[in-house]
Amino acid sequence: MNRFTFVDCTTVAEALDHLKQGSVAKAGGIDLLDLMKDGIVSPSMLVNIRRVKELHGIETSEQGLSLGPLTTLSELAAHPVIQKTYTALSDAASHAATPQIRNMATVGGNLMQRQRCWYFRSSEYNCLRKGGSECFAQKGENQYHAIMGNEICAMVHPSSTAVPLMAFGAQVELTSKKGKRTVPLNEFYIRPDESLLDETVVKSDELITRILVPAPAAGTRSAYQKYGEKESFDWPLADAGVVLVMDGNTCRSASIVMGVAAPTPLHAKAAEVVLAGKTIDEATARAAGKAAVDSATPLEQNGYKVQLFHTVVYRTILLASGQLKRDPSAVGGMA
């Protein structure tokens, strides 16, 4: 059963010595432990990287943000520069999971967590992702599943931080014994139509060693909003990150990412087009929200998520532009 060796590392080099097929890097261990307890993964070796100093730390410079992958969500949420300049990122980090989990969960782990789907996460179901021949969500209980890109596999990726990071154009530095490579977060996740067995481009011998966020252009404003069934400790039903480059009231360009709409975080390109060059007001924001979900293909039970994404996109645009102080659906926000 769950028999594995545990290797405690203090340097990246040491960790890379152990990373190979069958072993897995353990940072906060939040998702990994669940997956192991539920019998979804059974690595032969856990490579503990929590004590690798060089993977910690937040660096800010004129070039942008350089995040150690072991930065905890709590640290992200509390960082004054991130709060001011990369608001969507601190908002996302502060709304994930629970305070206790945010103290343990790392941003690298948050990006690397596996998708959510109760069929995938139960050992009772041998789904496509596990080499089976069926996506049980297609005709099963699919109220929490994807409304876009869901034809093959309808899992959703719940990473809260991936949403704003992708909207900010972040890059992920991957290191292996062969060297380093940098991958845009846009290309980090693998869609089901590309592969069912790989969810990210990260190879088994690679480690995330840095997450790089370019400095935003002048006039950039951003926001993130998430709707769950609950506010306390719940997965998003819909979330969005919006980064606007503003020139007065006019939007020069918009970057809009939706979180749990599809098996991977997804750029709402149609919505971005709607905003480009426009004055941001409620009407344009709503038009963008509508455009964001135009291509939705909801399943039997998740049609309501189309409405939720429409709303979360338009309201996050207004939050980013400063025309909405607080999402009225946030707790206390209706007051």
Added chain:
Amino acid sequence: MQNEELELQQEKSPEQGKTGKDAPVHVPHKKDAHANPAAPPNKQASVAKRTDSFLYGIPQLGLSRVERQVPLNEPPPMPANADLKYLGKPTPRYDGVAKVTGAGKYTADVYLPGMLYARMVGAGVPHARVLAIDTTAAERYPGVRAVHVIQHVLGNAELRDPSKERPSRYPIVRYMGQPMAAVAATSQAAADEAAALVKVQYDPMGFVVDRDAARATDAPSVYPGPADQGGTAGGGGGPANVPQVGNVHGPERKNVGDVARGFAESDVVVEGEYYTQVQTHSALETHGVVADWKAEELTVYASTQGTSSVRNELSEIFKLPKSKVRVITEYMGGGFGAKFGAGNEGVVAVELSRKAKAPVRLMLDRREEHIASNRPDSHQKLKIGAKRNGTLTAIQLTSYGTAGVGTGAGTAGPATNMYNCPNLLTEEYDVFINAGPGAAFRAPGHPQGCFALEQAIDDLAEKLDLDPLEFRGRIDDSPARKVERQIILEKTDWRNRHRAGADPGPIKRGIGLSQSVWYRFVNLNSSCEVRISKDGSVELMSAVQDIGGGTKTMLAQVVAEEFGIPPQSVVIRIGDTRYPIGPDSGGSVTTGSISPAARNAAHQAKQHLLAAIAPSLGVAPDQLEFKDGRVSVASDPSRSYSLRQAAAKMPTDEVSARATRVPDYTRDKITYGGVDYVELAVDTETGRVHVERVLGVHDCGRPMNPLGVISQINGGILQGISYALFEQRIMDRGKGYMLNADLENYKILGAREVPQIDVILIENYIAQSSTDAAGIGESAGIIALAAAIGNAFYNATGVRMRRLPMTPARVLAALGKTDQEMHA
């Protein structure tokens, strides 16, 4: 099990009978209630009595006095709370510090020398005959000391005619996760791993896990013939000998007057359908025991709501005299109705302990906990007629609900018992599906029933153009709820609420309320011993358990009041069947049942003390009085002694007295209830509902510890919000598997969902016992909240929510924002 020993304080309608069935206090059926009245007249006549004058009524309506015949050794009538020193005063939890520091030991904290750890094996399919169970690999697994294959599963309904089913060596599997076998090993990990090695060969049968689908004539049959849920110590057995067609068991019918005539006489009729979901108990502490089988005595540490219920069931199953079964529950982490009797886990742990000749700990994991029990769902059709003057003419309710492989999904309690109506017809059906059995769950049937009834009453008020609060005043006889409605009027913005759906923007606010009703059950299996030692220390002993409601604290207050000493100085030893028997804690019986026994024992121990020291003081015992913690000679107040000084004069090292609950002084029909008021906001673009404020005004006889009572109501209100907005069991129709048997996807409200809550208690003196106390567990918010939220939702949006829980999916569907309807 102990029906005949129970006192029924009021006549039961069949609905209440079913309530009683669901509720831990077993109240069978009306005819039984008649056949077995609370206090047989001949028996009552034989008890010598005196007449006392008691406080009566509700302070807001003016207190009066009534005379009651009481047994001679009853203590004197208790004054109003205002005139007491410790009772009725907010008192911190007796064991609060022990609980938060971890010093209090729960069942899972019990370690015995040589203790083994067990894990059950659950069925991997929802419906099957079991061809073979191979335990060889599990037995050989390192560390394994015993393996047991279950021969009889508790909780499932049983066929009336067992010959309808081909005999089977093993129990038929009727739901996924049904306990099949168990393994005990030297570590939990070894037990878990060995359990996974038990191989079961199934011959699968068709299954159904959806209530609606199960009603179809061509649905797979969960049972091959009529089946009834057998009684357990938790109350058991839905209506027996009702018709059963396919999976549809019932109806249990109650007919008063003539509803057809009633509707014909009505000026206004409302009719609607309501759907509620399956809620699992989700107690923080899962079910579990540590069982220690020894030749001389079986000792079981159990997470239970009834130490006696566990002892009774184990004694019956293992053919042991009750004197050789000891059950201990010192600290308990919640049950909500799911933990009576030994349970499958209790029986299995004892089997394993007997086989392994070692103590065995078996705690359910969270998945097993979610599957072991639940509040049944419902699909209710409710029709109510009224006259223009605001009187009801007819109520007709048809309900279908599933308790999985069990019965007890009736919802007619509120419709039957809340309001005055001359014509009533209720028909309740249980629908069998291949899912875990329903069980008693905090006010069984009532949150479901209220969700329908109290929304329909609001609809009726609107049609009659009456204020819903005023309308209730016309049809509700309860004096307590009259006061409660008045308090709501005074303390809230009720009179200024806007018309339904008046807010212009996407965020819409609303105000609503609902009433609740619960009943007075008393369990005469309620005894206490109070002991005074020569050093002046006082202790109380009873087998009664504290399931979290604060029974220890309340008992300490009762004894403290009697002796005039602080509650903290009284030692309370409970939750052990070696002590005098205690009532099972369910149906809100505990405080009303045990507190008079505690007071009487304390009172009698005090008399014994006075009698013991009178000779050394050179006076007759009746010349001594005990007041404010001091013993003094009536004729010479200068001769006054503290309890400690007085006790030192005892000729022996201790005196003690034991008292048992006497029947209530009269058989008046008494109900309890409350009115819960809700303010909320609905975001019509996200379907999210935020409850912003709740005011609960509740009654429970004499509030013994307002802090504890309010704490229970806070919990009931939160559980009610959680039920209304979040909680639901989700079954995979494709495989019969519960998809959210965890605390991640089974959603329970958290800190951010907690609104401002205010609770106001009213005192309601009923002159029925030496304490006049009653429990609050059921009518503590859980009954009314979903309905109150539904009514506030309507006030906010102008749309009626007919399905629970009110998730974004269902709310957006109700608001017409999506064309998909979530099935409940």
